[in-house]
Amino acid sequence: MASAVMSSSGRxxxxxxxxxxxxxxxxxxxxxGNGIGSDVFVRDLNTGRTTAVSTTPAGATGNGDSISATPSANGSRILFSSRATDLGVDPGDGHEHLFVRCLRNC
Structure with missing residues (x-):
């Protein structure tokens, strides 16, 4: 998919x-379609499929900025930071938190 909006920090x-x-x-x-700041994605270069990673348990993208995506060596997990409060347990402190998403074989 092509987008006119900037993507950043590919790893x-x-x-x-x-x-x-x-x-x-x-x-x-x-x-x-949340229209809120940035979200984290992973792209499979073999299949061309792009998957949203910074998602809620229901599968929607989070309600705050997510950045700094880093894949594990085999790409099965992605570490990222986010200010979203709906990605998991929200401690309610208003700070950015780290998340690890398992994409497959975890």
Whole structure:
């Protein structure tokens, strides 16, 4: 998918198949219509599929900025930071928190 909005901080997993990044584009993956700041994504370079990573338990993108995506060596997990309060347990402190999302085989 092409987007006119900037994406940033792409990081390639060691195997070279997966790249994680964050973007404020709303047309990179299904259900990314929150229109709020940036979200974290991973792209499978073999299949061309882009998946939203900074998502709620229901699968929607979070309600705050998510940035600094870093893949594990095999791309099965993505570490990122977020100010969203709906990605998991929210301690209610208003600070940015770290999240790890398991994408497969975890």
């Amino acid at each position: 390639l997993a060691a195997g070279g198949r997966y790249v994680s990044f964050y973007s404020s584009a709303s047309d990179l993956a299904p259900r990314d």
